Amino acid sequence: MSQALLNVRDLKVAVEEKTILDGLNLTVCPGEIHVLMGPNGAGKSTLAAAIMGDPRYTIEGGSIEFEGEDLTDKAADVRARKGIFLSFQAPQEIPGVSLESFLRTALGAVQGKQPKVMAFRRALAEKMELLNMDASYSERYLNVGFSGGEKKKAEILQLLTLQPKLAMLDETDSGLDVDAVKTVAEGIKAYHNENNALLIITHNAKILEGLDVNYVHVLDDHHIVHTGGPELVEQITAHGFAGLLKGADQNGG
Template identity: 55%
Template sequence: MTNNLLNISNLKVNIEGKEILRGVDLQVAKGEIHVIMGPNGGGKSTLGYTLMGHPQYEIIDGNIEFDGEIINDLKVDKRAKKGIFLSFQYPEEIPGVTVEEFLRTAKTSVSGEIQKIIPFKKLLKEKMNQLEMKEEYASRYLNLGFSGGEKKKNEILQMSILEPKLAILDETDSGLDVDAIRIVAEGVKKLQDREKSIIVITHYNKLLEYLQPDFVHILLDGKIVKSGGLELAQEIDKKGYENIRNEFSNK
């Protein structure tokens, strides 16, 4: 019996007729943190959106198995209810909807249980304190006028409230200063347990130093071409992707 939460096999994905993912294989066990790195245009965000079920991303071959079920044809809302969460690289601003209203509605939708106002306020306050977010953020319109760091913290707050089985973080550390990266990393670590897994898409090592991932994968030209530990990310930081590109092209 496998302990894998996610099994991706030979995943090939088109966007508007162009093949972006060219046969991705990835296994994520329960409780693991995996990092996806690679140059721009390699397919990192495409992988995240495909896992979440974005309708513009067409699976032309391969399978995504999540928690023992093939989910290739599941809609986004069904995947969310099964426990998949995607944080956006560029979170949307939603005027007229407060952070608290949005999160309470989302929690109700995903869990299938109506969230009573007072218990939810208590939960929200607790999670915001963990992320060192001021209480007044709860009453602000979602992401409206938020700094880049505030938007990213808000994504982690959403993840903390929804408690997904699999969290996919797309460039969550982009644009953050060192203190904000630490706070975000601590928030992510608090979510992780033996049943929950995390995929982090990133260019930066600083977040990884805090997270201490189990595996680092290099996604190059639509395929995962190399996997390792934190030392692989450190190698990329020093030498870039050229050596790996040459190594891959010679195979």
């Protein structure tokens, strides 16, 4: 097995003194696709937020290692520059900052040098076309007045632009129509390669179409209670979480 990209060990996370995750373990290697499922409120988004470094969540125990480096105490921007990315469920609106200038600033921050304007523009236009985004969106203020679907596409556009090593997608498919889910899935496929990895939080098998999922984890009772292969997605889609939740065999990835 190659060196792990992400190593979450015995993680305990609280928000406003309420423990959400406890004893959570997860290892993700380059090239892998992990799917995280579980009932509402189980803490799936909390895990993604804790890995990204959301300051509202307190890490009370355990560690988050990325490429062998302990990032548990590092701020979100440090983690982003190391190659961690999160596609948010509810992306923030930033008035007065165009999508294009934001992406150029962010790419400059991640790469450590400003990208060349014309080349950047061309690459951006290609990616927007892949995502069926109208070219005019690059001049619009970031997420301001975007529909739910447009915001999610803009998140995937950021993913494609920043090319992180680990991409976490937090219900990127929720609230999208069938065509938009397909487009987003195309974007994810275009991003994925043997050197990067995905952690996809979803209730919906559609977004996984065309992706070679390696592991499916079920999160419940503060930690991962079941891990299986891609067949688990169909099982859960058809029968729900019956037989997979607490009391079942624990097998953290």
